[in-house]
Every structure is written in structure tokens, then in C-alpha cells.
Amino acid sequence: MANNDTMNRRRFIKTAAATGVLALGGAALWKFGGLGALRDTALHQFPGVLYVERLRQIVTENTGRGRVLMWEVTSPIEQQTVEVRVQGEAEIMRRYAVTDEGFTDDSIEVYQYVAELDRLMPGTRYQYRITSGGAATDWQTLYTPTGGEPYKMLIFPDSQSSDYTDWKQLAHLAWARNTDAQLFACMGDLVDNGEDRLQWTEFFVGVKEMQRSIPMAPVMGNHETYNRDWKVRLPEAYLHYFDTPKNGSKEFDRYYYSFDYGDVHYIVLCTQQKEIDAFKSGLLAEQLAWMRRDLKAHRKRWNVVLMHKDVLQYRINGRPEREEGIDEDNGRVWMPVFDELAIDVVFSAHLHTYRNRGHLYHFAKTPDKKGPLYILTGVAGNVRYPNLWIDHAFDEVTLPQPETDNYLTMTVTHEALEIACFLPDGTEMDRVRVTKR
Numbered sequence: 001m002a003n004n005d006t007m008n009r010r011r012f013i014k015t016a017a018a019t020g021v022l023a024l025g026g027a028a029l030w031k032f033g034g035l036g037a038l039r040d041t042a043l044h045q046f047p048g049v050l051y052v053e054r055l056r057q058i059v060t061e062n063t064g065r066g067r068v069l070m071w072e073v074t075s076p077i078e079q080q081t082v083e084v085r086v087q088g089e090a091e092i093m094r095r096y097a098v099t100d101e102g103f104t105d106d107s108i109e110v111y112q113y114v115a116e117l118d119r120l121m122p123g124t125r126y127q128y129r130i131t132s133g134g135a136a137t138d139w140q141t142l143y144t145p146t147g148g149e150p151y152k153m154l155i156f157p158d159s160q161s162s163d164y165t166d167w168k169q170l171a172h173l174a175w176a177r178n179t180d181a182q183l184f185a186c187m188g189d190l191v192d193n194g195e196d197r198l199q200w201t202e203f204f205v206g207v208k209e210m211q212r213s214i215p216m217a218p219v220m221g222n223h224e225t226y227n228r229d230w231k232v233r234l235p236e237a238y239l240h241y242f243d244t245p246k247n248g249s250k251e252f253d254r255y256y257y258s259f260d261y262g263d264v265h266y267i268v269l270c271t272q273q274k275e276i277d278a279f280k281s282g283l284l285a286e287q288l289a290w291m292r293r294d295l296k297a298h299r300k301r302w303n304v305v306l307m308h309k310d311v312l313q314y315r316i317n318g319r320p321e322r323e324e325g326i327d328e329d330n331g332r333v334w335m336p337v338f339d340e341l342a343i344d345v346v347f348s349a350h351l352h353t354y355r356n357r358g359h360l361y362h363f364a365k366t367p368d369k370k371g372p373l374y375i376l377t378g379v380a381g382n383v384r385y386p387n388l389w390i391d392h393a394f395d396e397v398t399l400p401q402p403e404t405d406n407y408l409t410m411t412v413t414h415e416a417l418e419i420a421c422f423l424p425d426g427t428e429m430d431r432v433r434v435t436k437r
């Protein structure tokens, strides 16, 4: 991802000796020597604290055995390493190489680094830190799931905002109430403008503590394809910020991807074929073929789809000519595939409203709850559409209008996927359980 320019940049080591004191996220200030013993064993002391920003874990194809770490610094740093140890043990288990994946976007040079942690053991609590010269970050936690264990994940709808205060509050509160969650997904339109670096900064502030402790599964939305002039471009910043699993595509690598977490295989689709088609064609046909291959290669007890744009078309207040039905671009295309491939749950976003439509099969409700459960996840930023959408005949649960923000949890067990929807204050608004039929 790094271009030659950024790879050839002159870089230097910025240690605490040069700058005084550096701290992770500005939360902790360490002075030399004396306090070092508090945060480390004598074997692995570093005199300085390395300051990094946006330290985050990203899901890998098999999150039980691997993890991608990404972070940024304010000035380039060379000779960085990631150290990993089993929690509770002083010995460093492994050191990992760090790649410079700096890039320039929105006229800003971003000093970004990536490390791919592999050969991890499932079911293990690890700690990791980044080191450079005489400095290191604090230890962070990293957990690798086993195949069959129950877990909880957090799911955030569109966070795009004109002011990210609400998003930051929602994300902080959701994490504070669910520090036992093992991963989180962001359902696309993470930012209002995909080129605006300031908005990305605001987005990342919201998930600051969460993303360094548990892995993130990002979904690309249409707003990730907008440039500063509000014209469509390729989702460059998004692709730089999230080193998601590769999908084997030449043209659309990482636009869509899949990963395993515990007993669930997650398929993360890219629904931006209309936007992307202006630059290169074939995204939809390629994804359709890929999804069939992917599900054959990754059979898990549960199969969950994450997609930004929704599968249904809603009537809109004030536009009587618009009818409700199945969305032509996404629903008509994907719903038969979800039926065929026995997907259990489909999460979507984009419409900024929460709707639980129950199970749909062959574009209809069935008495035996056949077909995937379809959840339109809601809104997590301040771009709200009060009283815009008219209820769809398929809607089983909607939130009171006008809607405020919401987030979701999904608890995975062998018996069921249990999905719940919450307001920012923690009030539970919906709960639904999916079992094998």
C-alpha cells in the first residue's frame, strides 16, 4: 500500500531521550528510570515511552491465529518492532516485523505502520507493544478465540456526522458497558466524507480504547468513496486505514472480504458497485462468484453477512411515487444468494434507521422463519432522518420516531445468535434470537 515516495522517506527514531516523554494516547506519562519497573519487568525495560496514535487491531482471515496491528505516529519512526508475550509471562514470545504503510491523502502525509501477527495460538490472552530504539508503548491486550467458545460482539451503524460528539459518546458508552465484547464491526459510512482527514480523526477518537483491545471489522460505505468536492472517487483513505483480509481480487482487493471469529464466518460485502463502476467495472459479478467459493472454503456453524446498503426499498414521506419493495441493486441480487447459501443473519445500514424485518426467504416471510434474519442496524452519528421512512410491510420492530442513535450486540453460542439493540443510555429496544432450523 505504501508508494515509493513514502517508502523512501527519510525517517528517524524519535525516542523519549530526544523528546522528553512520549505516551500512548496521551493517557500515561512516564519519566525515565524510576517508574519503568512499574510497567515492565527488569528484563524488558525501555527507558522511554513510544507515542503512537490510532493503535488498532484489524480482523484477519482466521482471528484465532492472527491479527493485524496498525498505528500512526506524528513523525516517521524507523526500526520498529512488535513484541508479543503471553499475558502473565515476562518472556517475549515473538517479535514481528513492522511495515511502513504511510500514504498521502487530503494533502496530508500520514505516517502509518502495520504489523501482521501470525502463528498465534487460539484461546490465548496475549499482550503486545511496539518498540523502537529505546522506547516502547505500554502493553496492550490481544485475545485469540477458540472455535467453539461463546462470545459477544458490538455492531455500530453509520457514524457519519457533521459533528462527531454523539458518535464519540455512543461508542464510548457502548464499550464501557461491553468491555467483555471480543470484536466490533462498523457498518459503513464511518465518515461523512471519505477524503476528510479531520473526520477520520473524529471517527477514530470514538473507538480509541476499543480498537487497541479488540479487533475491528470495517465495512465500506458509499461515503467512503466521496472526495472533498463531493464527487465519487475510489475509497482510497478507507483502503489505507484498514488492512482487512485479502480476497484474491486483482481489481478489488480488500473492497470485500471474509473472516472467521469463533464459530462464525463473516462475509463483508461491498455494495458500492454504482460508485465504483465509474472507475472500474465488474465488482458485483466478481463478488457473487467469490462468495460462493468463499463459503465452500470456510464452513462454520454460523454465517453472517455485513453489508452497507440495504436489501429493501422503503417508501419515503413526501414522495408518494416511491413504492416499497425489494431494492433492485442489492436486494434482488443478494437475497437469493443468501437463501441459497443458508446465511443466518444479514446486517445492513445506510438508511439510518433501525428495522428488524425477521426472516425472509424468496423475498417473503415464511411461517417457519426460513431464510436469513435481516437487521437494518440504525444510526450511530448525528445524521438522522426523522420520520423520513414509512414502515415496510416486512418491519417487525422499529424504534420510536424521531430516532436517536443506537448500537447493537450479538452474542454467539453454539445454540443461538442473540442480537440486541440499545439506545446510547443503555435502554434495550429489541432482542432477537436466531437458532438453527
Ligand SMILES: [Fe+2]
Binding pocket: 188, 189, 221, 222, 223, 308, 349, 350, 351
Ligand atoms: Fe450510506
